[in-house]
Amino acid sequence: LTRSTAAMAGSKQLSRFWEWGRNIVCVGRNYAEHAKEMGSALPAEPLFFLKPSSAYVREGSPILRPYYCRNLHHEVELGVVIGRRARAVPEAEAMEHVAGYALCLDMTARDTQEECKKKGLPWTLAKGFASSCPVSDFVPKEKIPDPHKLQIWLKVNGKLRQEGDTSSMIFSIPYLISYISHVFPLEEGDLILTGSPKGVGSVEANDEIEAGIRDVVSMRFKVAHEF
Ligand SMILES: O=C([O-])CC(=O)C(=O)O
Numbered sequence: 001l002t003r004s005t006a007a008m009a010g011s012k013q014l015s016r017f018w019e020w021g022r023n024i025v026c027v028g029r030n031y032a033e034h035a036k037e038m039g040s041a042l043p044a045e046p047l048f049f050l051k052p053s054s055a056y057v058r059e060g061s062p063i064l065r066p067y068y069c070r071n072l073h074h075e076v077e078l079g080v081v082i083g084r085r086a087r088a089v090p091e092a093e094a095m096e097h098v099a100g101y102a103l104c105l106d107m108t109a110r111d112t113q114e115e116c117k118k119k120g121l122p123w124t125l126a127k128g129f130a131s132s133c134p135v136s137d138f139v140p141k142e143k144i145p146d147p148h149k150l151q152i153w154l155k156v157n158g159k160l161r162q163e164g165d166t167s168s169m170i171f172s173i174p175y176l177i178s179y180i181s182h183v184f185p186l187e188e189g190d191l192i193l194t195g196s197p198k199g200v201g202s203v204e205a206n207d208e209i210e211a212g213i214r215d216v217v218s219m220r221f222k223v224a225h226e227f
Pocket residue numbers: 026027028029030031034038075106108113194195196
């Protein structure tokens with residue numbers, strides 16, 4: 001599939017900003033209660049890691065548990081889509097580089113992540129596997145006047161597991177964009193996952209995950225095993 005046909009498959013509404021094949025930058029420990037449930041200290045500066053662009057998955061395709069994982073976790077996160085290249089931008093100008101938002105899942109092989117933490121290894125196996133980044137339709141920024149006033153939620157088989165308010169982020173969206181853009185340029189179409197609120201937990205094959213930004217967008221995914 002070319003990038004554009006892949007993007008059209010399974011997508012209802014696409015903007016030119018919303019294509020597969022862009023960088024996925026994930027922020028971790030950005031909600032105090034999630035850091036606490038993981039037994040992690042609060043970060044003094046943003047913690048971030050990358051997923052490969054081939055980790056994207058859209059509604060209609062399953063989330064696959066990788067073969068080495070015995071404990072696949074959901075993390076629901078607000079995604080920020082970059083609309084204009086950002087290189088070393090000040091916080092005050094950061095929002096001018098945003099095109100819009102998406103609801104995202106930071107699917108995590110939690111057992112693998114625990115092993116990586118113990119051994120001091122990178123999190124790529126735990127966070128960057130195929131289908132580890134389910135994404136909703138693109139939401140243009142005009143539809144979200146204040147991204148720090150959103151409720152994000154996630155249900156598994158109809159049961160509420162996560163509910164968080166983006167006002168509880170430790171580092172704000174402009175701070176994150178500015179911070180990351182001083183490390184490497186953010187480019188049009190890049191996606192920043194802003195971290196998970198509390199309530200992360202396991203999913204099994206055949207579970208159905210439904211998640212949304214209240215009153216804005218929602219999405220559904222089935223979980224399957226990779227053999
Ligand atoms: O694995 C973790 O707990 C770090 C992370 O991605 C998050 O806080 O969203």
